[in-house]
Amino acid sequence: MSATTALDAIDRKILDALQRNSRLSNADLSKLVGLSPSPCLRRLRRLEKSGCIQGYRTVLNRQAIGLGVTAFARLDVDWTRAKTLREEIRRLPQVVACYVLTGEAGVLLEIVAADLTEYSKFLFNVLYNVSGVKGIQSSVLLDLVKEKELTPLPITGESLPAARTQRSKRHHPTSRSVRVENR
Numbered sequence: 001m002s003a004t005t006a007l008d009a010i011d012r013k014i015l016d017a018l019q020r021n022s023r024l025s026n027a028d029l030s031k032l033v034g035l036s037p038s039p040c041l042r043r044l045r046r047l048e049k050s051g052c053i054q055g056y057r058t059v060l061n062r063q064a065i066g067l068g069v070t071a072f073a074r075l076d077v078d079w080t081r082a083k084t085l086r087e088e089i090r091r092l093p094q095v096v097a098c099y100v101l102t103g104e105a106g107v108l109l110e111i112v113a114a115d116l117t118e119y120s121k122f123l124f125n126v127l128y129n130v131s132g133v134k135g136i137q138s139s140v141l142l143d144l145v146k147e148k149e150l151t152p153l154p155i156t157g158e159s160l161p162a163a164r165t166q167r168s169k170r171h172h173p174t175s176r177s178v179r180v181e182n183r
Helices: 009-020 026-033 037-050 085-090 116-125
Strands: 069-077 095-100 107-113 133-140
Touching (some): 009 026, 009 037, 026 037, 069 116, 085 095, 085 107, 107 116, 116 133
Antiparallel strands (some): 069 107, 069 133, 095 107
């Protein structure tokens, strides 16, 4: 099942509801989406099996658990020397997200630490020793305006393709050739 083509309106309602509250009971979820509990549970299991739902988790308040600093570090990487960079980054618990980007950005890390002193120690004692790292540009978060863990994906909006529907026999889309010219 392709995640973007096999989702119908009820699947999207289920995904939207669970993004907002993953602790919903099946009975409550079924009421929200307008299904009886058994079909709702079957759909939920199908969405889990297909990979549309990757898992369930608890989002922690970083400040409340003693992680008062969030920083972003852009790594300038020499990819010819970065044979184990991905594995090294995956093993660092302070790194909560790692993105390999196009252009000059290289690698962008989101890092958490108790305070600036701890972040500085991590930066100089650990991050500069990761294979292939030539330089680091670092920024410290001042204010969090929007966070992906707390912001549902636009599941019910028009930004996602609708489920495939069978075309009527009267509708025959024309095929068009596209010519690509090399310049």
